[in-house]
Amino acid sequence: MSLHEAKASDFAPDWPAIIAVVLGVTAFSVAQGLTYPLISLSLESRGVSAGMIGLNAMGFAAGLGVATLILGRLTRLASADKLIIASLIGCSICLATLASTSELVIWFIARFALGFFVSMVFMLxxxxxxxxxxxxxxxxVSGLYGAGMCGGFAAGPLAIPLLGTSGGLGFALLAIYIALVAFLTGLLTMGARTRPEPSSTRDLFAFFGKAPMLILMVLMFGFADIAAISAMPVYFVKTGHSQAFAALSVTALAIPTAVAQPFIGVLLDRLPRRRVAISAAAIAASGYLLVPLLSSDIALLLTFAFIGAASFALYTAALTMLGEEYRGSMLVAGSAAFSLAYAAGSAAGSGATGALMNFINPIAGPIGVGVVLVVFTLAFALNGRR
Structure with missing residues (x-):
């Protein structure tokens, strides 16, 4: 029986591989957290239209989609560790390109390639x-992974006031950072004992039929997470809060979310994992439904912190349950399926919440997200009983 087929508790953890993965996802998160606002602000300062800036962001999303669809084929051509290192180097080259030129066409190509490479690091x-x-x-371990991801997303935008939005300094420093991570990852993989097994596109689509509830968990995470990050700051402004408070709400969401994930991981190892996930969904739903009833800024920020921690706990739980229930090629397929589910959930979360606030009332935004999460929580609980 191979290592991949053995019961997961039968072997010692492969710490070099685990550390390499956490380093890689932190680099991925910093890159995405910094480049999303930095590219938009840089283009805006050069007089590029809002529509063209939006198209540039779509190039990143297109790269993510292409990586997801060809991931299985690539894993049959090269091992996962080599693909991760190559992708980190690719990220560094893309960022260096953004730092060295202002040609819009080249920025589109670099943004597409950046989306492709960071997605490869994430899924593998x-x-x-x-x-x-x-x-x-x-x-x-999933909790530490989640903390690295959240911390990277939170740290990225914080560097913008220090580095500025012109001159390419931010892109250049980030390119150097990613290159160093690639070098460290290469050193760590020399001592690693494990490698993910190759997958295929067929496995990817098969996973959707095998694990619909895990897919739905990630979908709901994307829905609630992006609603909180993109739509809720708009809600706060529309209900009379300052723009500074709206910006502070995102920080209040990100930092507690990162700190909470290792503790969520402890709960996932000591309690039934499905119950932890159901509880997280219920807390996130309650938080969203509570937001319109609160008038205190402190109470709103505390509630927002719980919403962020509980929403991301859905992803930490899904990742943990993926490893518990699947082996071999289905792990790569499941990670790719999670990427697609998150993309769909985030698109639905930002779009639906914005529409509810525009066409009904601002308070319809958080209430709508809360109701969706309540329905999911009940469906999840009933599915577990069956």
Whole structure:
């Protein structure tokens, strides 16, 4: 019986692989957290239209989609560790390109390639994390992974006031950082004992039929997470709060979310994982429904912190349950399926919440998200009983 087929609790954790994956996802998150606003602000300062800036962001999303669809084929051509290192180097080259030129066409190409490479790091890293981790530690390791991801997203935008939006300094420093991460990842993989097994596009689509509830968990995470990040600051402004408070709400969401994930991981290892996930969904739903009833700024920020921690806990739980229930090629397929589910959920979350606030009333935004999460929580609980 191979290592991939053995019960996950039968082997010692592959710490070099785990550390490499956490380093990689942190780099991925910093890159995305910094480049999303930095590219938009840089283009805006050069007089590029809002529509063209939106199209540029779509180039990143297109890269994510292409990576998801050809991931299985690439894993049959090269091992996951080599693909991760190559993708990190690719990210560094893309960022260096953004730093060295202002040609809009080249920025479109670099943005597409950046989306492709960071998606490869993300999907292969998740599969490798579950391959390298014994089940007795799976929740805690997933929690550390989630903390690295959240911390990276939170840290990226904080660098913009220090680096500015012109001159390419931010892109250049980030390119150097990613290159160093690629070098460290290469050193760590020399001591790694595990590798994810190759997958295929067929496995990807098969996973949707095998694990609909895991897919729905990630879909709901994307729905609630992006609604909080993109739509709720608009809600706060529309209900009389300052723009400074709206910006502070995102910080109040991101930092507690990162801090909470290791503790969520402990709960996932000590309690029934499905119950932890159901509880997280219920807390997130309650938070959204509570927001319109609160008038205190402190109470709103605290509630927002709980919403962020509980929403991301759905993803941490889904990642943990993926490794618990699946082996081999289905780990890569599951990670790719999670990427598609998150993309669909985030698109629905920002679009639906914005529409509710525009066409009904601002308070319809958080209430609508809360109701969707309540329905999901009930469906999840009933599915577990069956």
């Amino acid at each position: 890293g998740e599969a490798w994390l579950n391959t390298a981790c014994p089940d007795r530690l799976r929740g805690r």
